[in-house]
Amino acid sequence: MNLLEVRNLSKRFGGLLAVADFNLDLPEGALYGLIGPNGAGKTTVFNLITGVYPPTAGSVKLAGRELVGLPAHRITQRGVARTFQNIRLFGGMTVLDNIKVAFNYRTGYHLWGAVLHGPGFNAREQAITEQAYELLRLFRLESRYDQLAKSLPYGEQRRLEIARALATNPRLLLLDEPAAGMNPREVGELVELIRWVREKFQLTVFLIEHQMRLVMNLCERIQVMDFGETIAEGTPAEIVDNRRVIEAYLGEEEGA
Amino acid sequence: MKLLEFLDVEVAYGAIVALQGVSFQVEEGEIVTLLGANGAGKSTTLRTISGLLPLRRGEVRLGGVDLRKLPAHEIVARGIAHVPEGRGIFANLTVQENLELATWTRKDKAQVAADFRYVYELFPRLGERRRQLGGTLSGGEQQMLAVARALMTRGRVMLLDEPSMGLSPLLVKEIFRTIGEINARGTTILLVEQNAHMALKIAHRGYVLETGRVVLAGTAAELAADPRVKEAYLGG
Amino acid sequence: AKEIRIGVSAPITGDIAALGQSTKNAALMAEEEINAKGGLKVGKEKIKVKFVIEDDENKPESTATVFQKLINQDQVLAIIGSQSSKCSNAGAPIAEAAGVPQISPWSTNPNVTKGKQFVFRACFIDPFQGKVVAMFAKNRLKAKTAAVLYDVASDYNKGIAEVFKEEFARAGGKVVAFETYTTGDKDFSAQLTKIKTANPDVLFLPNYFNEVPLQVQQAHKLGLKAKVIGSDSWDSPDLLKLGAEYLEGTYFSNHYSPDVKNPISDKFVAAYEKKFGMKPDAAGALTYDAAYIVFQAIEKAGKLDRKAIRDALAQTKGFKGVTGTITFAGSPDPVKSAVMIKITGGKFVYDSTVNP
Amino acid sequence: MHTIQPEWQIMRDRLRLGWRGYAAAGVYAALVILVMLAARYQWSIGSVELANPYYLHNLTLIGINVILVASLNLVNGYLGEFAIGHAGFLAVGAYASSVVTLLFHQSFWVALPVGALAGAVVGYLIALPAFKTFGDYLAIVTLGFNMIIVNIIQNLEVIGGPRGWGGQPKMTSFWLVAVVAGLSLIILRNLVYSNYGRVWLAIRENEIAAEMMGVDVMRYKMIAFVIAAFFAGLAGALWAHYQQYIHPSSFTYLRTTDLLVMLYLGGMASLSGSVLGVTIMTVLLESLRGVLSQFNLAEWRMVISPLVLIVIMLTRPQGLMGNREFAFVPRREEVPRREPARG
Amino acid sequence: MYTVIIQQALNALQLGAIYALIALGYSMVYGIIRLINFAHGDIFMVGAYIGLGVALFLKPPFLVLVLVTMGLTALLGVTIERVAYRRLRHAQRMSAVITALGVGIFLENFVRAAISANPQAYPVLIAPRTLSLSGVSTTNVQLMVIGVSIALMLVLRYIIRQTMLGKAMRAVSDNKEVVPLMGINLNLIVSATFALGSALAAAGGIFYGQAYPMIDPYMGIVIGWKAFISAVMGGIGQVDGAMLGGFILGTVEVIGATFRSTLRDGIAFAILILVLLIKPTGLLGRPVTKKV
């Protein structure tokens, strides 16, 4: 059973066809990668799946239900979470509050509850805080819980962003260049983290990355885009040997 | 000859001390790389050199001249070309205009014209896109523009902050090839990179920073062979 | 030393700051004069007078604060002010509740004193003035049709404009254009163009002196032929400075005219000019009168008691002031005559007196 | 999770009002009672009356302005938008409540909630189109609606038009304002320290990221705006029945400007900052008044006060309390002095 | 009927040109350092007063008068930036905006207290002549105001598009952190921006004094707000937009006044809001792409 089915997804910005006829079948529990030269349209695909932009054409189905046409927040509520290419934390809020925002649509209390801070409210807030804190612990961020997100070092910001995405309780996690700006050892740690997260949260993962070490180590299958079009699709071993991929993306020698 | 010197420098952001007594030097014509984990203080080092951050202690010298009291724009005029982290392209200016601005302090009209030819030759892609707005370039093209812009300031030393970040493998190779080429034409380079493999391949010497201190120094070959470097920055 | 404190609430900053300045000038002049004579004679002793002048910014909410301060902090015996009706309206409930006599020099809106025991004014009210001007237009200028351009955001302008409209129609004339603008506007050409198409015999501009010159000038540029008339808000030496040539031959109603032989007024105008280097406007003259009405009431009361002063004020009869004779018999709104002034040769020239 | 019990203890305690909260409420109530007693029995130190009606008047205005500024802080501070039409809702509340008391001859206790609700309803109608824009465009749209409201009032003769409207019964007193302002602050604090406040801040920090957290951004913006308008309406109803006279000129952008100055002086996203901003601005302007009128220098007041404002902003650019609260404003997860112990 | 329409169109143009002149400065400062300079309307007012002073004391030829006034007012603008805004350049945006409000109130009241609260008559610097053509009247002043503001816009446009200074200004607006790395003195560019904006406001002040020959310390408030509205309506930060916005606001007000003058402001704002709802970033504003 495929969790995500994307059919003929296209996006046009003015004269530019940023994504052309993108198709994807992502089985439940899979870990797939999306690569391609800069400006190929990878991030745009994420934006289309998550409803940031409406597609020009095509359909996106999550567990058989259409996502196209839903506002972005509804799509998140259906179980799609993502991180951003350039980190987008709530910089002026504490680490713990960053996570707690993700509970906004299932707080279990309404405006009156918030106005009165009654017993039901307190119990729910406490439960949310506990769950959020538990997530921080899993990501080794608990000692930072009351610091402002913007004061964290880069690597921890990346971790926090993933933790925050997981707090929305997703079935599908989209990661946009999670290893950008990390050194090889940190990338190694990230690979472990992603693997572990997938196990622990029973997730399906789809990620964009330029660091081949990560992609090749982690992804079961890889899709390659160039100028909005899919130019190849296959296992990592198939991709590194694909002529078109080498020409457009990897360059002559093997990937760094 | 020592072109750039960094002597026992301490820099802080408010209460956070980012550099605590860092010293290193760059000889004329060298490529020197700074390695280090996230938050080690690499960008801070570069920003200190180009005068964007004040020193708490220590000294920065360029060709023997003390840079500490100068504002950033004068330091640039004296020969520091800084390609900042995240490129810093002027999004609503065309490629050509981005490059023109970098010649703000220059009086040598003829040489400027020659330099334009040089960078467009070095980066033919930019030549094709002279009239395109900087913000609409792809990531790789923006990186090229940032390097080209630094070249146009005619700096003697070019500070490069993670030029390969977010680029496709193909472009990473191209950028490193270009860095080598620029160096071969006589520009001294101080390179900050996460991609230690590539950096150590083209650099002559390197320093390793950890939490605001230099913990290792040596030639590129020495560093590449050092087990600590291997473990921490080359991924074992 | 003992002193008699009297509060003054004046628009020293804000959109009618010029008026606030003349209010302050006139008050200080009255203060100086009376103290030069040793002060007010209360009972047996002479007590000096001190005016506490506060800026109400021509904002109702600030006026309320000013009144509270004057009454409770400065313990004033009476308050002169405020000038615009909206501010007097905001101050009046406070003065009334505290039992402090208030006399507004220049608030012509009928509501200011309505239902109040402690609130008086030194000027006539809008309906009277509107009627005076309407009659003047109909009878003296023989106008059959009239147009009005007024500031819709200002109660004063609007009040007179409406009375004029009503009275002019009652007298058999026709108001063919009734146009508005908003305080602070500088361009009236759209409204004036519309007025021009209606081709009225007279154009009534019941607006402040700092706006009228622009209005007449723009009317002139558009080639409007109607005779222009105005109201007491025109009265300021600045009016002529700002646009004498376009105002030639226009008329306006006023509280008084320096031309009318009246020793009090002559003396006041001369002293004011000497001291401040300019002619007083009506607000200044009315403030001066208000001050003296209060002085008289205090002396008549014979004690420094607010209620007694109020009672003395209410009995003011035939007070001869700069702006005419003031009587509060049975009404806090004085029965006063108005004058019509014609602008001739770049000067304000007395034209006629209209009695109530 | 047994191992993290120690941290839990800390956090659970912070969820409740806690002793600091009760202490703050107690101190506030005691102050109000003190002022009332001082007024009732005319306590004085020497010749200075402690609860001089003038002081009481300013305290009352501070209370009304606290309601206005603190509620505006929801939109401009927490949500991070730049709305400059708050005076419009003040007008709606003032006029709607006056309609109830003056035209329908109903009790003030009916008029008060009607004023607040009218503010909220108008706020809702305005928010619908206004939040189609953002940033400075939102500023202009809110300003525009404010001007339209004032223009409509000027054209409605039944409610006084440009002459203003007086004769409201004097129902608002210092103690009523103290109670309403206190309750308003508690309600706003409760909102701010709930999911709503969190989400507002998240939208301010990064709207797209907030959306990706499943936040219905439009809905939360509307809620903040309508609540702010509600409280502005409430303040308007209180004010109309305090001053007993209202005039359209009191509700233009000049009034909004005053509120903005107090808001940003106090600091964005800080309720104690709003209280402080209002108090300091009022005290500054009034003490200047007191000092200057001694020397007949009233015309310099508006020259000096902006200078003081500029100096304060230059020395404390984030406002007096930007993004911070006094310790006695009880808050969850406030920064503990020690690192949480690992259990 | 036609004559009325043409007459009203001329009226709209003149009013619009005044709004546009001031809106230009607003828009430029905003475009370059993202500051809503609420004191700009008051700089315009001071510019008019400086022009008055220069005219009364030096009595120079008109062109010299304009240039001297522009220079002096530019100095004022630069000083204000130096004293009141520079320290706040890296603070949150609203701090500088509130400081600007303070500067505005200060300027108004300082001029009032130092000079006079009374309005001042503006000297006639250009002999007015009324031109009439089949029932439509205009004056040479009116035509000059319209013409000169369009000319100034073209000059400004040229400066911003073509000169190095203009490019540097645009660069500051894109990314002010990087500007010093080009060897460019950031403070110099910001000062130049204020100088230009204030000089334009001064020119506006003088032309205003010719068109509506009466100035007072508070005249900048209403005009300032309207210029701000014009700038935003046209797309704030856009030079062309400021001009367009000014003309549109002028037109809308004239239409409102013609249609039903008591509701003029209401009508004008209703139209404005409509414009913004259809084009949420102003008429010429770039659509803000939510690049993710």
Ligand SMILES: Nc1ncnc2c1ncn2[C@@H]1O[C@H](COP(=O)(O)OP(=O)(O)OP(=O)(O)O)[C@@H](O)[C@H]1O
């Ligand atoms: N909002 C937008 N408006 C206009 N063009 C856009 C927009 N977003 C993306 N584009 C264009 O679409 C193309 C694809 O962009 P996208 O960000 O998806 O690339 P990418 O594959 O993620 O590249 P990179 O690896 O550099 O992140 C680019 O040419 C980009 O400039």
Ligand SMILES: Nc1ncnc2c1ncn2[C@@H]1O[C@H](COP(=O)(O)OP(=O)(O)OP(=O)(O)O)[C@@H](O)[C@H]1O
């Ligand atoms: N503007 C700032 N304010 C406060 N602290 C800062 C700021 N910029 C950097 N720091 C801190 O200074 C230290 C050094 O940062 P720097 O940016 O120099 O690291 P880096 O080595 O370049 O790391 P990266 O690989 O993430 O770019 C870090 O601890 C960082 O959190």
Ligand SMILES: [Mg+2]
């Ligand atoms: Mg991307």
Ligand SMILES: [Mg+2]
């Ligand atoms: Mg760095």
